[in-house]
Amino acid sequence: MILIKNANIINGSTKDTQKADILIVDDKIEKIAPDIEIENPGLKIIDATGKYVFPSFTDIHCHLREPGFEYKEDIKSGSLSAAAGGFTTICCMPNTNPPIDNRAIVAYVKYRAKEVSPIEVLPVGAITKGLNGEELSEIGFMKQEGIVAISDDGKCVMNANLMRNALLYAKDFSIPVISHCEDTNLSEGGQINLGLVSTVLGLRGIPREAESVIVARDILLAKETKAHLHITHVSTKESIELIRMAKEWGVNVTCDTCPHYISLTEEEVMGFNTNAKVNPPLRTEEDVEALIEAIKDGVIDCIATDHAPHHKDEKNVEFNLAPSGTVGFETAFAVLYTFLVKKKGLDVSKLVELLNINPRRILNLKPNMIEENQKANLVIVDPNREWEVKEEDIVSKSKNSIFLGKKLFSFVETVIYEGKILKKDGEMEC
Incomplete structure (x- = not known):
């Protein structure tokens, strides 16, 4: 069970943008609402304050x-x-x-x-x-x-x-x-x-x-x-x-x-x-x-x-x-x-x-959307983080990035696929 707090949810158009908490149970989004409070010993809480959730x-x-x-x-x-x-x-x-x-x-x-x-x-x-x-x-x-x-x-x-x-x-x-x-x-x-x-x-x-x-x-x-x-x-x-x-x-x-x-x-x-x-x-x-x-x-x-x-x-x-x-x-x-x-x-x-x-x-595939009862496939991005592309940080087996040495804005911090955390706070967990 995962609870994402204070998420700035970006679903694909300006009118779909909202600020809320996201509760993930198993592989699906169970609830999207402000100020979700839940007691569960296995609950993982992710603070998304000031960040985008896509x-x-x-x-x-x-x-x-x-x-x-x-x-x-x-x-x-x-x-x-x-x-x-x-x-x-x-x-x-x-x-x-x-x-x-x-x-x-x-x-x-x-x-x-x-x-x-x-x-x-x-x-x-x-x-x-x-x-x-x-x-x-x-x-x-x-x-x-x-x-x-x-x-x-x-x-x-x-x-x-x-x-x-x-x-x-x-x-x-x-x-x-x-x-x-x-x-x-x-x-x-x-x-x-x-x-x-x-x-x-x-x-x-x-x-x-x-x-x-x-x-x-x-x-x-x-x-x-x-x-x-x-x-x-x-x-x-x-x-x-x-x-x-x-x-x-x-x-x-x-x-x-x-x-x-x-x-x-x-x-x-x-x-x-x-x-x-x-x-x-x-x-x-x-x-x-x-x-x-x-x-x-x-x-x-x-x-x-x-x-x-x-x-x-x-x-x-x-x-x-x-x-x-x-x-x-x-x-x-x-x-x-x-x-x-x-x-x-x-x-x-x-x-x-x-x-x-x-x-x-x-590709004739159903879009990923941040909605209740949909699969929990989410990306949390820090839009204010500036970082430099370095060879030692690249996860790929090969390091031939055209952007090596360049500074970029925004960083993919957390990635969740079907309710499983693959990356959290910049560190891979899979």
Whole structure:
């Protein structure tokens, strides 16, 4: 039994904000009311004075690396990292070894998650067998086994006819297609955004059109098939305008971006910082502002971390040899609070839409809500705490954070999933 006192409850809109106590019994919220008093020898009391209490977060796009790359991350370590950041539902991408492209691997991931993860892990199946872009995977069988979407993330399905067929199959099974939009004919060999910084550093650049060309193609395919297309890790203003237009047309398209794309620019790469090597690459200040405006007006539906762990030795090489990716679970909320709420004046309730309501809607999942008789899935955040991202504090097995050394505002102090405390006062308890 847990009693949270003096909670500032943020449920997803300004009108749903309230100050009250929250009583949790077993795995559910039993009562929400001011000044709850109860006598129970086993009662755990958490003082949330001056803090926000949110429904726990859902990440539509992450990489847990198991099976095959457990030296970077595994389902257990990745789940603990997610829990540390307030995420209690995460969707793991299929670029493992072997890839998640058949029902047996889907079953393995679900079994392992049930065995070792303190949170909910939902597999995303591959669009194509072996992620090779040549033949569709067994989408129906994988759906029966429990996938929530299909994607070849990390690779683009370059064959337009194959992508069209994937959309048609996904429509039949009522799941979204998560598209990694990258024309590899344009991006091949590129290291960072094509522009001033790539010129200064002498690195081959990736033109922004590599993303927007495929965004346009997939929007047209979704328009024709009437399937649900989800465009992930959007990074350019042109992509935003295309998605805005598609929504005006009535195309069934949703999209996400990542915390690093709304906060950092290509300047982070100066000094050949391999932790700042991500795919798609960091863009310009103009793109950052366009993404923030798209969040404000609802063109961007949700935030995904694209948590992409890599071993330290893999990043500690020449820039062109380093893999792309940054870990992101543990900094996600603080980055959004710092750069959207504190710096841009976004209402804090908008973060519930971006991290809970919308990602779950995209996946056809019921939203987490802080209401009586609902599952107790909560995150308690101290909005006034400033902290520095340090390697030794990262829970993930890999430490390749793009935000290392940066100071952020707001800290995820306590995380509760189905009535169980996973993190309390900044310390993991699972």
